[in-house]
Amino acid sequence: MVLDPKTSFSISTSSGVPIYRQIMDQIKIHIASGRLKENDFLPSVRQIAKELEVNPMTVSKAYSLLETAGRIETVRGQGMRVRSVEGAATPLQDRNEQIAPLLKEIIGKAKQISLSKEELIDTIRTLWEDQQ
């Protein structure tokens, strides 16, 4: 099976956030953004493990927790599939709900260091291109 270019992952080993949680977060975002739709298959455990240079069991832990949370489901012998949600909420709103907490944290930090709104936006514009 070919790697799905729709879903790419990146982890930060210096952030202090556990790898399995970073993987979970990114999959949630991919689902919420519609990049991963209902019944889409996720990249395989070994595939992500190789891509991130991480232990397969670490990826499996992320998958298992997502399954427990009801976001994805196992198809034996095939892989993990995005679950059809009951309520089937609007993906866009769902995504914003996921992102809001992070942005609030970001804004809180900015205010904490006395950074004005436009100052923050300008600096983001400048730094955005530079970064990877």
Added chain:
Amino acid sequence: MVLDPKTSFSISTSSGVPIYRQIMDQIKIHIASGRLKENDFLPSVRQIAKELEVNPMTVSKAYSLLETAGRIETVRGQGMRVRSVEGAATPLQDRNEQIAPLLKEIIGKAKQISLSKEELIDTIRTLWEDQQ
């Protein structure tokens, strides 16, 4: 000694980020923002430990690492003091240099969750007013 109202701390036990790192980050921000100036004393270890309901040694670890990093220094029997910087560069430029790493972290996070530049900026504009 009275608690300094200039410096307040908050930690998230659900974020996965080690407590001692959250403390370090917030002190760095307080210094970078000018809320904590050169020769200012930090809140005592036991004070922060009580405020955050955390083990004193966890706070001590954050302080020790900040001292190793050259940001603060020990005054025996009295506490920890913000260190005078060697170069003592212009506060404004110095401040921008301090802020850049934080913004890079923010941008990194945004990219990690596949948030586009304009998307990020728009949402920041929207959320900025709401927040405190």
Added chain:
DNA sequence: ATCAGTGTATTATGCTTATAATACACTAAG
């Protein structure tokens, strides 16, 4: 049937993080 590909269980090892309870050397104030 064979083979490569799914997720996962198991066992072991090692590191990091956080807590608890003491104890020590030091300083400043009474």
Added chain:
DNA sequence: CTTAGTGTATTATAAGCATAATACACTGAT
């Protein structure tokens, strides 16, 4: 001197995180 306040060292315990090496049951295609 006594006392309360600094930071920190020590020892022990516990949990979480990540890795490594195997092994298993299952599926789909050859």
